[in-house]
Amino acid sequence: MENGLIVIFGFTMLYFAATGRLAAHIRLLVWQGLLLFLICCTEIHKLHPGSFIFLTLETLGVKAILIPWFLTRILKKHSMLRDEAPGKPHFFSLLIASLVLLAGILSQNWIQSYPIISPIHFGVSVSSIIICLWLITVKHNIVSSIIGFIAMENGIFLLSLSIAKEMPLLVNAGVLFEVFLDIFILGMFVNLIEKEFKNLDVSKLSELKDSGND
Amino acid sequence: MIDILLIYPLVAGLLIFIIKKRAFDVFAVNSYALLHIVISCILVFTHDTYLSSVRYFAIDNTNKIFLLVLSVVFLMAAVYNTGYIKHMKHEEKRIRFYMFLMLIFIFAMTGTTLSTNLGLAWVFVEATTLTTAYLIYFNRTRNSIEAAWKYVFICSVGIALAFVGIILLNISTDRVNSLNYAILACNSFQFDPFWMKAAFVFIVFGFGTKMGLAPVHFWLPDAHSESPSPISALLSATLLNSAFLVILRVLRILETSGHDSYGRLILLVMGFSSLLVTAVYVNKIKNYKRMLAYSSVENMGILAIGTALGPAAMYAVMLHVIGHSFAKASFFLTSGNILELYDSRRVSRVSGLNSIDRKTGWLWIFSYLAICAFPTSSLFISEYLIIKVMFAQHHYFMCALFVILLTVILHGFARVVFSMTFGKVAEDKEEQVRENRKKLSWCMYVPQIILLTMVFTLGVYVPPFLRF
Numbered sequence A: 001m002e003n004g005l006i007v008i009f010g011f012t013m014l015y016f017a018a019t020g021r022l023a024a025h026i027r028l029l030v031w032q033g034l035l036l037f038l039i040c041c042t043e044i045h046k047l048h049p050g051s052f053i054f055l056t057l058e059t060l061g062v063k064a065i066l067i068p069w070f071l072t073r074i075l076k077k078h079s080m081l082r083d084e085a086p087g088k089p090h091f092f093s094l095l096i097a098s099l100v101l102l103a104g105i106l107s108q109n110w111i112q113s114y115p116i117i118s119p120i121h122f123g124v125s126v127s128s129i130i131i132c133l134w135l136i137t138v139k140h141n142i143v144s145s146i147i148g149f150i151a152m153e154n155g156i157f158l159l160s161l162s163i164a165k166e167m168p169l170l171v172n173a174g175v176l177f178e179v180f181l182d183i184f185i186l187g188m189f190v191n192l193i194e195k196e197f198k199n200l201d202v203s204k205l206s207e208l209k210d211s212g213n214d
Numbered sequence B: 001m002i003d004i005l006l007i008y009p010l011v012a013g014l015l016i017f018i019i020k021k022r023a024f025d026v027f028a029v030n031s032y033a034l035l036h037i038v039i040s041c042i043l044v045f046t047h048d049t050y051l052s053s054v055r056y057f058a059i060d061n062t063n064k065i066f067l068l069v070l071s072v073v074f075l076m077a078a079v080y081n082t083g084y085i086k087h088m089k090h091e092e093k094r095i096r097f098y099m100f101l102m103l104i105f106i107f108a109m110t111g112t113t114l115s116t117n118l119g120l121a122w123v124f125v126e127a128t129t130l131t132t133a134y135l136i137y138f139n140r141t142r143n144s145i146e147a148a149w150k151y152v153f154i155c156s157v158g159i160a161l162a163f164v165g166i167i168l169l170n171i172s173t174d175r176v177n178s179l180n181y182a183i184l185a186c187n188s189f190q191f192d193p194f195w196m197k198a199a200f201v202f203i204v205f206g207f208g209t210k211m212g213l214a215p216v217h218f219w220l221p222d223a224h225s226e227s228p229s230p231i232s233a234l235l236s237a238t239l240l241n242s243a244f245l246v247i248l249r250v251l252r253i254l255e256t257s258g259h260d261s262y263g264r265l266i267l268l269v270m271g272f273s274s275l276l277v278t279a280v281y282v283n284k285i286k287n288y289k290r291m292l293a294y295s296s297v298e299n300m301g302i303l304a305i306g307t308a309l310g311p312a313a314m315y316a317v318m319l320h321v322i323g324h325s326f327a328k329a330s331f332f333l334t335s336g337n338i339l340e341l342y343d344s345r346r347v348s349r350v351s352g353l354n355s356i357d358r359k360t361g362w363l364w365i366f367s368y369l370a371i372c373a374f375p376t377s378s379l380f381i382s383e384y385l386i387i388k389v390m391f392a393q394h395h396y397f398m399c400a401l402f403v404i405l406l407t408v409i410l411h412g413f414a415r416v417v418f419s420m421t422f423g424k425v426a427e428d429k430e431e432q433v434r435e436n437r438k439k440l441s442w443c444m445y446v447p448q449i450i451l452l453t454m455v456f457t458l459g460v461y462v463p464p465f466l467r468f
Helices: A002-018 A022-042 A049-078 A090-106 A119-138 A142-161 A169-197 B002-019 B022-046 B064-087 B092-114 B118-137 B142-172 B181-190 B193-211 B219-226 B229-257 B260-282 B288-308 B311-342 B358-371 B378-392 B396-421 B427-439 B446-458
Strands: none
Touching: A002 A022, A002 A090, A002 A119, A002 A142, A022 A049, A022 A142, A049 A142, A049 A169, A090 A119, A119 A142, A119 B142, A142 A169, A142 B142, A169 B118, A169 B142, B002 B022, B002 B092, B022 B064, B022 B092, B064 B092, B064 B229, B064 B311, B064 B446, B092 B118, B092 B229, B118 B142, B118 B193, B118 B219, B118 B229, B142 B193, B142 B219, B181 B229, B193 B229, B193 B260, B219 B229, B219 B288, B229 B260, B229 B288, B229 B311, B260 B288, B260 B396, B288 B311, B288 B378, B288 B396, B311 B358, B311 B378, B311 B427, B311 B446, B358 B396, B358 B446, B378 B396, B378 B446
16 A cells, blocks of 8 residues: 555656646645655554654645645746746656656665565655656746755655654754745745746746856 | 853843844844854863753864864954945845845754764755745845755755665664764774765765765855855855865764775865865956855865865864865955945956955055965965975875875966056946945955954964864
8 A cells, every 4th residue: 555655646747847737736736745744644553643643734734725725826927837948858758857856766676675665655755756856957937946955855754654763853844844944935936027027937047157246 | 061052042032022123133134143152262272072951062173173263263253244234225024034044054063063963964054055045046036046945955865865874873883773973983993884885975975065076066156156145255264164064074973994095085076076176266357255165165175175184184184174164254255345345246347446446456455465375374374284295104195196186276366456456447447436436334354354354373383272
């Protein structure tokens, strides 16, 4: 059951790579949040009740509801439908993402020699992080970059679940609070950039160069 | 006492929004600056180690210098800021938010410096990113939006990768379930070397992004050049140090486990990359604040190289931290005076600085001399000691490369600094520049004079508490 959920999480990354529709990206974030919640539920017997409540709040409350709601508002405000000009064709991104995910899943055999790590968690989470870094680089739309960053945070969350011990709650709470604030601030900058540059293409943000400006 | 350092800015920040008076905003920042330096001095001079009531914060031999540097630079930036905001034409609400975030920024850096836990240090470093985003965007120009966006996004991705490093470090620790530096260092001999090394790669790239080490430095020239000058000074002279301190602490864990040579190699490569990047860009620079930002990249590179050389160069590294912070703060604050006078960041639009405002002109020259390690600047001693260690360890090629790159960088800076200081002011601008001079009050000169005096004094006399 748990392994199945993790593999589905890995496949959501492929869909990320294959589509340019921003609304679909946000729906995927909702699915990822739900999947992460279900993965936490499968480990409920290992968790302290306080930690479980915290993780539920993090996965369901913030990752599956709050952040997607905030991003949907931004999309509606700017009437954005898709990432019009990604740096690489979607097929190419899908190919790369598939290869990375495959490598992540195959790495299980090697990871099995470390009893503290859950191999499937580790392989899928590391490949998700790498895929997101790739997508952040090739996607030109600012909202796509933010979505890629959030998906990377989801991958990091899965990675933290891969080890058979918990991070201190204080650190977890700090991380969650900052990620949320981070996305909030990035979202505000989307509005400012749209207002000032009349465009949300990352490549247009290139006025600051070593050639001098006032 | 550590508790006061961390609680005061939060209370003062809250009061700023309740009282809503410019005079109180200034008082809140300046009183925190004074309190910060007084408490730091008490902690540094009267205790070898001191733990806060919550045990997550402490002063020890590693962070005491960083805390002192933070206090001194903050006090100087606060004094300068008092004169700087006097002539700001922005609405009161905006200035209030600026002062509030300045307090929170210092709170976050103090938290990073004093934190005894790697996870908590991560949280505070991320907090510095969030608070400074607005400060960089403060002028609300196209350029400042671009700079702030790049800063927040690049640093967030970098810090997220640092968190991956923390998770990998947690894997390596096996049965030790703690992120406390001291506990990690004590038990590091039983950690898994593979995961520990993998963790260091992520941590050094993550916190290295914040520190401004090449090749992950891209946000730095934009952010430092676009923010208001007191903020540029704080970013360059204290924020980069905070990130460096975290790297230093993690390296110490590797050191106690006997796997530090790998970490040192990474730092060496990043250090030389930083020098190379600066050497390439500094000779075509047309914006003087960007030049100072590249100088920060260069100096962080020197710190990385010094750290890579091992314990033999540690004294030089610490001296360089102090010297660079003071000299760079002075340089950035003086650049604020120039920006007030000429209303431009372009090198080509600034000339005859010495004839318009002799004090700013000389401060500009002396800041340059301090940063380029002219005797008796403490940077001369630190760079000389680093070169000496390279010789002692028979790294002759590395030494030659280090000297050549520093010479190229020095030439690039000199070209800009001297062209701005001497010559004549364009006739059409002279009247306006002379008019702008009235904006500069005494508190926009005194902090630089104090900082430069300390830099040049440390080159001839190092007080006993700094002889680690």
